[in-house]
Amino acid sequence: xxxxxxxxQIPAAKGVFTWPSDNPQLIGGKCRECGAIFFPRxxxxxxxxxxxxxxxxxxxxxxxxxxxTIQHYASPPPFIxxxxxxxxxxxxxxxxxxxxxxxxLTGMKTDDIQIGMxxxxxxxxxxxxxDGNEYLTWKFRPVSKQPHE
Amino acid sequence: MRQVAVIGVGAHxxxxxxxxxxxxxxxxxxxxxxxxxxxxxxxIQALVSGLVVFGGNTGFNPxxxxxxVMGETGIPVTNIWNxxxxxTSAFRTAYNIVASGERDTCMxxxxxxxxxxxxxxxxxxxDRQSEYLRWRMMGLSNPGYWAMECRKRMIKYGTTERHLxxxxxxxxxxxxxxxxxxxxxxxxxxxxxxxPAVCEPLRLYNICATRDGAAAAIICSMEKTKKFTGKPxxxxxVGLGSSLYGDPTLRxxxxxxxxxxxxxxxxxxxxxxxxxxDLAGIGPEDIDxxxxxxxxxxxxxxYLETMGFCGPGEADRMLDEGQTMIxxxxxxxxxxxxxxxxxxxxxxxxxxxxELVTQLRGEAGDRQVDNAKxxxxxxxxxxxxxxxxxxxx
Numbered sequence: 001x002x003x004x005x006x007x008x009q010i011p012a013a014k015g016v017f018t019w020p021s022d023n024p025q026l027i028g029g030k031c032r033e034c035g036a037i038f039f040p041r042x043x044x045x046x047x048x049x050x051x052x053x054x055x056x057x058x059x060x061x062x063x064x065x066x067x068x069t070i071q072h073y074a075s076p077p078p079f080i081x082x083x084x085x086x087x088x089x090x091x092x093x094x095x096x097x098x099x100x101x102x103x104x105l106t107g108m109k110t111d112d113i114q115i116g117m118x119x120x121x122x123x124x125x126x127x128x129x130x131d132g133n134e135y136l137t138w139k140f141r142p143v144s145k146q147p148h149e
Numbered sequence: 150m151r152q153v154a155v156i157g158v159g160a161h162x163x164x165x166x167x168x169x170x171x172x173x174x175x176x177x178x179x180x181x182x183x184x185x186x187x188x189x190x191x192x193i194q195a196l197v198s199g200l201v202v203f204g205g206n207t208g209f210n211p212x213x214x215x216x217x218v219m220g221e222t223g224i225p226v227t228n229i230w231n232x233x234x235x236x237t238s239a240f241r242t243a244y245n246i247v248a249s250g251e252r253d254t255c256m257x258x259x260x261x262x263x264x265x266x267x268x269x270x271x272x273x274x275x276d277r278q279s280e281y282l283r284w285r286m287m288g289l290s291n292p293g294y295w296a297m298e299c300r301k302r303m304i305k306y307g308t309t310e311r312h313l314x315x316x317x318x319x320x321x322x323x324x325x326x327x328x329x330x331x332x333x334x335x336x337x338x339x340x341x342x343x344x345p346a347v348c349e350p351l352r353l354y355n356i357c358a359t360r361d362g363a364a365a366a367i368i369c370s371m372e373k374t375k376k377f378t379g380k381p382x383x384x385x386x387v388g389l390g391s392s393l394y395g396d397p398t399l400r401x402x403x404x405x406x407x408x409x410x411x412x413x414x415x416x417x418x419x420x421x422x423x424x425x426x427d428l429a430g431i432g433p434e435d436i437d438x439x440x441x442x443x444x445x446x447x448x449x450x451x452y453l454e455t456m457g458f459c460g461p462g463e464a465d466r467m468l469d470e471g472q473t474m475i476x477x478x479x480x481x482x483x484x485x486x487x488x489x490x491x492x493x494x495x496x497x498x499x500x501x502x503x504e505l506v507t508q509l510r511g512e513a514g515d516r517q518v519d520n521a522k523x524x525x526x527x528x529x530x531x532x533x534x535x536x537x538x539x540x541x542x
Contacts (some may be wrong), residue, residue: 013276013285028405038392039405042277047394060243066408067304067399069296070349071288078274078281079288087346092297092399094408099407100296104287115304126286137286 012080012126014137015038018058019136024060025125026101028139029122037097059101062143063093066100071112080127080135092121095139107141118143150248152371154381155540156498157186158503163331163362170199171208174363175215175260179494182256182365186520187378188242191221193367194252196226197243199235199259199495200525202271208283211218211260225252226497228399230495231389232530233442234421235259236364237498241387241536243368248384249481253370259496280532281401292356294401294443298414303350305463310350313446314341315468317488319444321474326484326516327388343444355446360491364499366506382509385523385539386429392533401531415455418473418535422456422527425537431523436539438480438508438518441528443487448529453481456527457539480518483508501526502538509542 011019028039033052036045037059044054049079051142068091075082088106105113119140122139126137161174175198178329183190196216199207200352212226225246231238236259244259267327270284283289302308303402317336324330336354345352367379374381392400397410398418413419426432433456440452441452453464458479474483484504507513513521527537 013282015276016282016286018168018182032275037405040277040279040282043279043403067297067300069293069300069351070346071290071296073290075288075290076270076286078212078270078285081288090289090293090297092301092406099405100399100408101400102283102287102289116303129320131285 007128008133010133010135012137017123017138019123023061024121024138025061026121028057028059029054030057037099037133039099054099060095060097063095063119063140064117065091065113065117065119066094067092067115068105080129082127089113091119091140104137104139105141106139150538151250151513152383153244153247153368154371154374154383155366155506156164156369156374156379156381157182157188157367158365158506159183159185160329160364161260161362162498163360163500165360165495167284169209171204171260171262171361171363172214172218173264174361175211175258176218177466178260178365179219179256179258179362182367185379186367186369188367191222192377192395193224193256195224195243195246195253195255196255196379197239197246197255197484197503198226199239200228200230201260201262201495202230203263203428212258215258218488223318230235230536231536232531232532233492233494234498234528234534234536235495236527237528237536237538238389240366240502241389241498242385244320244384245370247370251434251442253373254367256365256500258363258365259499260413261493261495262361263359263494267499272521279404283402283404290348291401292348292351294399295445295447296351297399298530299350301335302447302451306465308450308465311338312450312465312468313350313355316443316449317341317517319468319473319534320449320486323483323516324336324489326514327485330489331491347375348382351445357444357487358491360493362490362493362496364496366499366502380510382506382540382542385426385431386425388421388424388428388537390417390419390424390535392417393420400533413455415451415529417533418452418455418527418529421535421537425525429539431539435523436479437523438483439449439524440482440484440486440504442497444492449481452527456525463472475516475520483513483518498526498528501528502540505530505538505540509540
């Protein structure tokens with residue numbers, strides 16, 4: 001067995017976003033008949049009386065901030081608490097598909113968060129475990145910011 | 150449907166009771182309701198109990214277990230779960246059992262014990278469930294959902310942090326008049342606005358705590374109420390609602406919602422209230438006082454609009470003008486509400502019913518709403534649940 005000398009990156013849940021990808025997207029669902037769009041894929045919505053088939057749809061990577069909260073405490077498991085824990089923002093982002101999706105906000109100070117600001121989706125580390133495995137989730141960051149790496 | 154009445158109500162005090170079981174709490178509520186009605190356990194012809202989701206297998210079968218403690222009589226027992234709307238849903242089922250003529254008496258009971266702190270995730274990990282993913286992928290707590298809806302409201306209507314504080318202050322002023330309230334202290338707006346941030350814009354004193362408790366109500370056909378000494382209060386209407394397609398609320402436990410709604414926000418509560426009004430044959434203007442599920446200051450304000458007591462964005466003004474105080478146009482949460490009791494999830498709705506009965510009997514003491522003739526209560530639950538009840542004398 002070879003020693004693992006790099007942190008392993010693990011999506012904290014499977015089938016929720018496209019990964020690995022240079023342009024990751026959330027995996028939602030859409031009804032072929034009534035056009036209802038939803039996220040995640042396995043929580044279908046239909047207009048009343050529609051019995052259409054739903055299909056996978058990749059959601060827009062960009063949207064506008066509709067609302068947000070700054071959460072000041074760490075939720076219990078299955079959330080993986082980042083160390084050190086600092087208050088963090090979760091936002092509701094409206095997409096051109098006509099739905100809004102929830103996600104952590106990143107790449108800015110909480111004081112700089114503005115309603116209506118344009119955001120884009122990235123996949124980023126949420127926390128790591130004792131073995132150094134990095135757990136990834138989707139987050140939204142200001143469009144103007146470029147990756148630091 | 151025939152006319153029925155609530156003939157007895159009872160509760161176990163709200164609090165944290167680590168040396169007791171949920172059964173201990175439930176039995177106290179059952180016995181107090183029987184005493185209030187002037188009934189024996191053997192007078193109860195059917196039982197509807199809310200589930201206790203933190204109570205293991207017994208918690209999924211609490212009605213039969215309560216019956217064992219009270220003495221088994223072979224009556225029909227139904228156990229139900231509609232999230233935080235459970236107790237009011239149990240009340241509705243009990244109402245239907247008696248109003249339909251199936252039985253002459255039925256008891257509804259809600260009992261609850263939950264872990265300390267914010268309610269955690271339940272169930273096995275499942276990457277396909279939004280209710281799992283919201284915890285797993287962003288640690289989004291229940292107050293986090295309320296906070297995001299609250300901010301939408303602040304943007305849309307100009308609701309301020311001071312309005313949020315005022316809702317807490319209003320409830321606290323009622324709570325000090327209620328001997329049964331758990332938190333009996335009048336808060337100032339500054340205390341609320343300076344309390345620790347939990348999920349901004351909501352602060353600690355804008356959010357109700359989770360607590361343990363149990364409450365019960367006995368429904369009796371009107372013609373049989375004379376057999377018992379309890380003072381009957383008529384059930385005017387009950388409602389149970391689920392969500393409407395196109396509701397733009399980021400519903401608790403979900404991760405997406407329509408950006409522009411084609412239905413009212415909190416549509417499950419909109420629907421349960423309308424159903425109760427329809428069955429009662431009255432409207433919001435006929436309600437003398439209301440118990441709303443004030444899980445947060447945002448709920449307090451939003452429900453006044455959702456239940457039709459004022460137009461969109463007008464609840465702030467009702468609060469500013471003191472209309473929601475005892476003595477005002479529409480006293481809101483004369484009991485002190487969930488903000489002064491804490492929330493015992495599966496029992497809360499029946500605590501509200503007990504307050505309606507106490508007020509309508511004119512037995513509410515210092516917190517008595519003058520000339521209270523029609524009272525309404527509503528509880529909402531995550532994932533699209535709400536139940537409502539209107540009582541009159």
